[in-house]
Amino acid sequence: MTEPDVDRVAARLRQQLADQLAAAGRLHSPGWRAAVEAVPRHELVPRFYAETDAPGLTTWVPITPELVGLDEWLRLAYADETLITQFGGREIDWADPQPVSNAHPTSSSTLPSLVVRMLEDLRVEDDHTVTEYGTGTGYSTALTCHHLGDVRVTSVETDPHVGARARTNLARCGYRPRLLIGDGLNGAPGCPPADRTIATMGVRSIPAAWVRQTRPGGLIVATLRGWMRSLGLVRLTVEDGHTAHGRFLSRDPSFMIARQQDAPESLGMLPAPDEGTNRDTRYGPEVLTAPDSGFVAQLALPHARYFSMPTDDGTVNTYVLDAGNGAFAVLTPDGEGWTVRQGGPVLLWDAVEQALAPWHAAGSPDPTEFGLTVTPDAQHVWLGAPDGPSWRLPA
Ligand SMILES: C[S@@+](CC[C@H](N)C(=O)[O-])C[C@H]1O[C@@H](n2cnc3c(N)ncnc32)[C@H](O)[C@@H]1O
Numbered sequence: 481m482t483e484p485d486v487d488r489v490a491a492r493l494r495q496q497l498a499d500q501l502a503a504a505g506r507l508h509s510p511g512w513r514a515a516v517e518a519v520p521r522h523e524l525v526p527r528f529y530a531e532t533d534a535p536g537l538t539t540w541v542p543i544t545p546e547l548v549g550l551d552e553w554l555r556l557a558y559a560d561e562t563l564i565t566q567f568g569g570r571e572i573d574w575a576d577p578q579p580v581s582n583a584h585p586t587s588s589s590t591l592p593s594l595v596v597r598m599l600e601d602l603r604v605e606d607d608h609t610v611t612e613y614g615t616g617t618g619y620s621t622a623l624t625c626h627h628l629g630d631v632r633v634t635s636v637e638t639d640p641h642v643g644a645r646a647r648t649n650l651a652r653c654g655y656r657p658r659l660l661i662g663d664g665l666n667g668a669p670g671c672p673p674a675d676r677t678i679a680t681m682g683v684r685s686i687p688a689a690w691v692r693q694t695r696p697g698g699l700i701v702a703t704l705r706g707w708m709r710s711l712g713l714v715r716l717t718v719e720d721g722h723t724a725h726g727r728f729l730s731r732d733p734s735f736m737i738a739r740q741q742d743a744p745e746s747l748g749m750l751p752a753p754d755e756g757t758n759r760d761t762r763y764g765p766e767v768l769t770a771p772d773s774g775f776v777a778q779l780a781l782p783h784a785r786y787f788s789m790p791t792d793d794g795t796v797n798t799y800v801l802d803a804g805n806g807a808f809a810v811l812t813p814d815g816e817g818w819t820v821r822q823g824g825p826v827l828l829w830d831a832v833e834q835a836l837a838p839w840h841a842a843g844s845p846d847p848t849e850f851g852l853t854v855t856p857d858a859q860h861v862w863l864g865a866p867d868g869p870s871w872r873l874p875a
Pocket residue numbers: 586587588589590595613614615616617618619620621636637638639642662663664665680681735736737738739740
């Protein structure tokens with residue numbers, strides 16, 4: 481393929497991607513459609529890792545034109561897939577790229593259907609300014625520049641190597657937004673409040689700086705994450721620079737968590753076999769893994785994580801541990817039900833049961849029935865209405 485061929489094929493693939501996103505109900509506005517059809521994702525993400533569907537450990541393989549050929553490279557660059565560009569905060573050795581397993585992706589070009597959906601959810605108007613947190617490859621930054629113009633777009637990236645690469649690639653494609661390097665949890669230093677704020681990394685709660693740096697009446701679209709799972713996508717209206725409120729738009733989207741908020745490496749100490757007190761419980765570990773009850777359990781256990789481990793007799797126990805305060809709950813199958821052994825300063829499984837009770841009473845709704853209120857003192861996720869049952873997010 482010659483260079484003009486690459487351009488022609490890429491343009492056709494962009495149009496196909498736009499058709500696909502529109503057919504899936506993710507892309508509605510002419511402005512965002514024009515951006516998807518124009519922004520050359522293959523130039524912003526010229527080499528990346530793609531997840532394989534082989535069974536077993538999650539494995540990613542390197543993708544460059546040299547490794548897979550121009551056709552396949554372009555096809556993958558315009559697939560509705562996340563393209564990974566960094567693992568474990570370390571730069572990839574592109575001189576000798578190898579398959580990677582069991583790794584922790586730390587930068588990527590997010591799934592286009594998710595990025596576009598979030599941009600649509602942002603409800604931008606032509607004269608709006610947007611601040612984005614998590615520049616990554618710059619793909620979503622470029623879409624926003626194409627729609628609103630470079631001068632209306634600011635993007636913040638914490639990793640200097642990632643930020644520098646995005647700056648170079650964006651400039652090569654003709655986009656020159658304001659790009660800042662720094663911890664976006666502290667906002668965008670020196671920038672006036674924007675009409676819209678969007679985050680393409682997950683956060684445990686909404687940073688106060690994002691509320692301060694969004695104009696009153698403006699919107700914030702972000703994904704909330706816990707250490708056990710993603711909570712989902714929220715859209716908040718800012719009231720006065722200190723308070724904001726809104727609802728969850730969906731549970732599904734999951735972003736890599738802000739680097740500064742990643743869970744501690746250690747899951748915590750396993751309790752001794754005679755530690756804690758036993759009781760029966762009707763809930764087993766499935767409430768942690770099922771989509772909607774898992775959302776509620778994450779709210780009830782903001783600092784905990786869990787894993788399952790077989791004992792010598794083959795029984796599989798599930799350990800729920802809070803590494804911060806040493807609290808634990810161990811679930812063991814017991815006939816039709818479960819036994820829980822709990823200990824430490826907080827009774828973790830009691831907290832899960834107390835959170836599930838009002839949720840069941842409300843008919844076990846999905847996360848779109850939940851909302852979030854942000855005040856200078858605390859952030860609460862509520863069920864139904866702001867005065868309904870609520871759970872505090874970690875500060
Ligand atoms: C999923 S990627 C962003 C995808 C990007 N918007 C795109 O379209 O390519 C998330 C990015 O957030 C960055 N990030 C993580 N924590 C951050 C923080 N505290 N402030 C700013 N960026 C952060 C990561 O380094 C990573 O590049």
